[in-house]
Amino acid sequence: MGRESLVQLSRKARKIVTKLKKLYPQPNTALEHEDPLQLLIATILSAQCTDARVNMVTPGLFARYKTAVDFANANKAELEQEIRSTGFYKNKTKNIIGCCKQLLENHGGVVPNTMDALLELPGVGRKTANCVLGGAFGIKSGVVVDTHVERLSQRLGMTKQKTAEKIEQDLAKIIPRDDWYDLSNMLIAHGRKVCNARKPNCPDCDMNSLCPSARSFTARFWR
DSSP states (O other), rough: OOOHHHHHHHHHHHHHHHHHHHHHHOOOSSOSSHHHHHHHHHHHHHHSSSSHHHHHHHHHHHHOOOSHHHHHTHHHHHHHHHSGGGGGGHHHHHHHHHHHHHHHHTTTTTTSHHHHHHHHTTTOOOOHHHHHHHHHOOOOOOOOOOOOHHHHHHHTSSSOOOOOOHHHHHHHHSSGGGGGHHHHHHHHHHHTTTTTTOOOOOOGGGTTOOOOOHHHHHHHHHH
16 A cells, blocks of 8 residues: 555545545446346446446346346347447356346345355456445445546555455555445546546546645646
8 A cells, every 4th residue: 555554544535535425425326227136237238338338228128128037038149239339248148148047046036135146146246246235235345446446546546556356455444334335436426527547637626635646647638
């Protein structure tokens, strides 16, 4: 975590969370869903794809496939075409069908609410499991680390790690557990709205007083 002590980083992180809560008072996942299965499928589809694109695909998908049985028995070629626009559609189709078959075999067709059980499902890693547990069950199991969370947590000085797993470990040490899931959604929202990858809008960013990267980005992009 660098030269700052864990106590210093925790204090700084709490200030960041407090500020983000004021900016994003309702930090829910952007993936539209009505039940745990829909959130699980949507999260699998979101890999290497924007939430906006996933939300364009899922209304029709969920109208046709309503249960784990429906997905498990899906025609592979047809499902591939229905999710084609989300990218990596062949692998996602394989994971969705395999995941739902395993739900039927091991969980009675119901999405489990534990990390260990979710990680046994095809196509489910910690990011997906954390998203489902937090969004569908209100369980704060960890921090969802996507590209936005990775980028902003580094820019805000909360971690210097490069991998999602190690970033999650760093954030879990300095962020109160009750805020783990909300933090992810707030950082994702801020990343989309203000702190984008190529040209962050530091001059108009309400977080810049807490962001060690703001000065360098302002000098680089806003001369």
